[in-house]
Ligand SMILES: Nc1ncnc2c1ncn2[C@@H]1O[C@H](COP(=O)(O)OP(=O)(O)OP(=O)(O)O)[C@@H](O)[C@H]1O
């Protein structure tokens with residue numbers, strides 16, 4: 001089944017991918033070729049805001065370079081978990097450890113809003129992502145390369161206000177990628193985009209993840225997106241990981257295939273049954 | 279101008295020139311009707327001199343050097359007072375926008391002082407400074423201070439917190455964060471303050487020069503009134519209007535140059 005899928009890759013699928021990757025490879029492995037991402041271990045993680053106990057003991061191990069999706073109903077603490085991993089919030093109890101030393105530049109976050117500086121040109125916005133390397137001599141070149149990676153090299157001198165929502169989000173992705181992060185945390189980065197733009201952005205995300213091999217954590221409310229992109233889908237309920245679903249489908253994945261649809265259905269029913277109980 | 283030239287669309291090159299003409303149609307028409315009304319005797323010259331008389335009076339004063347001297351004195355007072363009051367207002371706005379401690383310490387006091395109309399201080403200021411230069415500078419600076427202080431403070435407080443968080447995530451130092459995120463974010467609001475302050479600057483100066491001065495445009499108008507030189511009075515008023523317009527245009531140009539990123543300033 002998997003080999004058949006790989007050899008009979010539809011022409012259209014290849015052609016549309018070629019837009020983003022002129023050098024699209026026909027044979028793709030299931031895992032990133034090289035992994036720069038560290039493994040991630042979370043033990044007994046707790047977080048409350050006042051009386052509101054949001055996370056009540058998260059235990060999780062993410063192997064190096066894995067693509068993990070986090071789903072759950074609104075307000076269950078997905079963003080909180082992500083912000084804790086990215087070091088934007090203080091931990092109440094428990095621990096988060098990456099295998100070995102990690103620098104601030106190694107972790108990048110992408111939000112639902114692009115958060116571009118409206119008063120800086122596109123290229124300057126990407127350069128912001130270099131962190132402390134901003135002043136270095138090759139800053140321009142690196143930013144241009146990252147911009148080319150997301151297919152926006154020709155927009156480098158534009159103001160963000162003239163870009164479309166999808167283009168802004170691609171600039172934000174270039175900014176996140178330019179420092180070659182080892183962990184990328186996405187908080188519903190595609191939530192505000194229309195269906196078609198979403199799909200092309202999902203392909204872009206998958207491609208850069210394969211090329212760069214970072215460890216990816218994607219928070220999304222779209223279960224179809226989660227099973228299309230992730231190696232593994234975590235369902236958060238009542239402050240804990242209630243389900244841990246492995247997605248074994250080969251990449252590139254066929255949208256709407258029976259296998260993915262089945263997985264999507266079972267995850268959705270988990271979510272809905274949790275909803276009924278409350 | 280160079281901004282307009284650099285856009286290759288023929289439509290947007292032509293339009294500003296037409297717009298530039300359109301805005302002068304109404305003032306020119308008013309002057310024409312005014313001249314007509316004076317010449318036909320419809321409006322007695324005792325009430326309102328003809329535009330040609332005003333121009334003539336202006337020409338005489340120009341030749342005697344009196345006009346240039348008085349304009350220069352008023353212009354000097356306006357700009358120095360603006361610079362002093364504006365910089366102090368800007369400094370307080372920055373300090374109180376960036377530091378909680380500074381805001382707690384001074385904001386309430388400043389808000390209280392703000393509620394005193396600064397022109398009500400004229401008698402006190404005359405007692406303090408006489409009709410010296412410092413009296414006018416003090417009043418202008420005081421009038422200009424508040425709009426700039428309030429709008430700088432407001433601009434800094436309303437910078438998108440998500441952008442500030444973004445800056446911190448990407449490792450900006452406090453200085454960089456100010457330079458690259460907070461200050462540019464506050465700039466549109468600061469410009470609103472500057473435009474308000476320019477209006478207050480002229481108003482204050484006119485009042486101060488009419489009441490307590492021995493030179494300047496307001497003084498010239500008051501002198502002319504005593505000698506019943508109504509053409510000079512009208513001339514002074516027109517020059518005030520022109521200077522006000524000039525200051526406003528200058529701030530607009532500055533705004534357009536520094537806020538080129540803002541959707542409101544992008545030409546379609
Ligand atoms: N800074 C904060 N202060 C107080 N409460 C907070 C804060 N951040 C989050 N919360 C609370 O924590 C809970 C979880 O919020 P979180 O943003 O993590 O949810 P989420 O799963 O991302 O929801 P959504 O899918 O709607 O984005 C919510 O009840 C929210 O009100």
Ligand SMILES: [Mg+2]
Pocket residue numbers: 078079080187
């Ligand atoms: Mg959220």
